[in-house]
């Protein structure tokens with residue numbers, strides 16, 4: 001494989017025309033979900049996997065039809081694993097933290113080295129069950145139940161938004177808060193390090209640092225980055241991330257935005273997403289969203305007073321008004337549609353957004369406000385509590401003509 005990094009990778013807004021995006025087509029890892037493990041694996045139900053795949057294919061096709069190139073995480077991973085050094089790293093990372101005793105760990109290391117890139121990628125994504133290994137005379141495999149996981153599956157890979165974020169020409173490998181998702185950044189980290197398409201891409205952050213998840217990071221305008229602080233991204237995560245953004249010239253202002261620490265609002269993008277250069281769709285039941293503007297004078301970070309989010313954002317973006325499209329929903333409908341990711345839209349160009357079709361009232365108000373809504377079905381995809389924005393990692397967005 002030769003190094004062929006494209007010169008123009010990156011994205012500096014939420015709404016620039018989407019050119020390259022990474023998705024993860026749901027696969028065998030979803031078949032690992034049971035009523036006994038779905039809570040700890042962060043799913044609210046047991047998805048019908050074939051239907052989830054169909055829904056996801058429609059999503060991917062909608063993006064392709066509008067000109068985006070869709071890269072699948074699994075394809076990138078398999079291609080990466082063809083490199084012996086990448087395989088070595090992958091197996092080391094995968095087995096380093098297993099608490100399975102030395103005999104079983106050593107057996108797994110050897111067995112994984114014998115696997116093809118496809119099979120190794122399958123273990124990295126779908127995990128490994130006890131009854132899927134053949135190790136005689138092992139105390140550990142003998143005493144574990146057949147269906148116990150030796151390596152946990154990663155059903156939340158579906159939400160590619162969270163484990164990496166492109167900021168201008170750099171990629172941030174995030175640090176995921178929930179144990180069920182920790183290993184995801186080993187995969188994205190490896191892909192961006194070793195896949196020829198990304199050779200030489202400068203990086204920030206990393207899986208071992210303070211928690212920051214991609215769903216909390218919104219690029220409101222070039223150099224203006226809002227970061228939610230709640231269930232997933234910690235205050236220390238924002239501080240660490242902001243320092244790197246300033247250090248590498250990726251931001252002039254970072255807006256730290258506290259959100260409720262609950263599952264329904266796990267990321268900033270569950271309550272607010274951009275649908276135009278100066279417009280957001282926002283959960284109506286959070287009128288009091290505030291932001292702390294963080295700037296840097298070179299050495300120190302300066303943190304302003306809490307201001308209403310839309311006002312603080314407008315100042316940082318140097319626009320007169322950052323408009324919230326009034327979905328006008330009564331609080332109960334708003335709560336239902338927020339839970340079903342009605343506010344989690346994916347802008348693929350200014351005023352064009354992909355949204356789940358089930359949120360009929362939110363979508364109708366968006367259309368009335370002049371937003372073209374590309375409605376996709378998400379009855380099964382949504383069982384992991386994530387919408388179109390969560391399910392996509394933009395790798396290239398065209399810069400906006402008016403970008404500063």
Ligand SMILES: NC(=O)NCCC[C@H](N)C(=O)O
Pocket residue numbers: 041042043156159161162178181214215216266267269270384385386387389390
């Ligand atoms: N950006 C997002 O809001 N991502 C959705 C992640 C859902 C996943 N089941 C989780 O709990 O982390």
